[in-house]
Amino acid sequence: MTANLDRCEIRSVDPEKVELAKKRLLDDEVYAGLAETFAALADSNRAKIIYSLIGQELCVCDIACVVGVSESAVSQHLRILRTLRLVKQRKEGRMMYYSLNDDHIQTLLGVCLEHVRHG
Amino acid sequence: MTANLDRCEIRSVDPEKVELAKKRLLDDEVYAGLAETFAALADSNRAKIIYSLIGQELCVCDIACVVGVSESAVSQHLRILRTLRLVKQRKEGRMMYYSLNDDHIQTLLGVCLEHVRHG
DNA sequence: TTAATATATGCGTATTTGTTAAAATGCCAC
């Protein structure tokens, strides 16, 4: 929307701040990536899945059991989390064990949990 | 889905782990809150808004200018972020200045950014 | 009145989760 930009340059209250902020901006793909990752966490069941995986690995079947949804649904949730590298998998026989991919995830969940609980 | 639960108790591979994980589970509202908060971050423009607010406060007009969307759209995004206490506002005359509510937000964005960039 | 922001409403689109069924994959008995 170039119209807005034009209008904005006129209307901006503090052009210096605006210029500075614009320079600091990252590539658009980065925000898209951030949004995509946050979106993967923006589901109750997926949040619950991740929470269940803190400190232990679980197979699909047991995750379904803990969270209380069908195995198919769990598998599809896990695919989303896997695609964004939030969880990793380990195959053992016909079982697939899932665990958190790294500490980022636990931190994200922990910080957000803190925010949700106490302002 | 009680049907799944029944089936699950039979099918669970490691009942002890499952029991343990179930006990550790939080109230459902917590996961809903987590999901809601993450959902607020799960939008490119909102992520960009938050990123713009790191280290400085900006008025609605300037945010619109930086991010490149209409002021109305920005205002609506800000309402979402405000509702979830991700940003706070300060009124000065007829201007409304927004800033990050606390360090949680910056941490969330920072950790997620790290994850998006390097695995 | 005008400026700055907020809210209401509507629209078109897109996305979402979950179910069912089928398909891979691996194990085991025989």
Place this chain on the structure above:
DNA sequence: GTGGCATTTTAACAAATACGCATATATTAA
């Protein structure tokens, strides 16, 4: 090996709903 069973994954489909934005109107302050 073959057949059968268990575990997980994928595909296709449905319904619902959620989303972001624009337009217009309302609020609040100068």
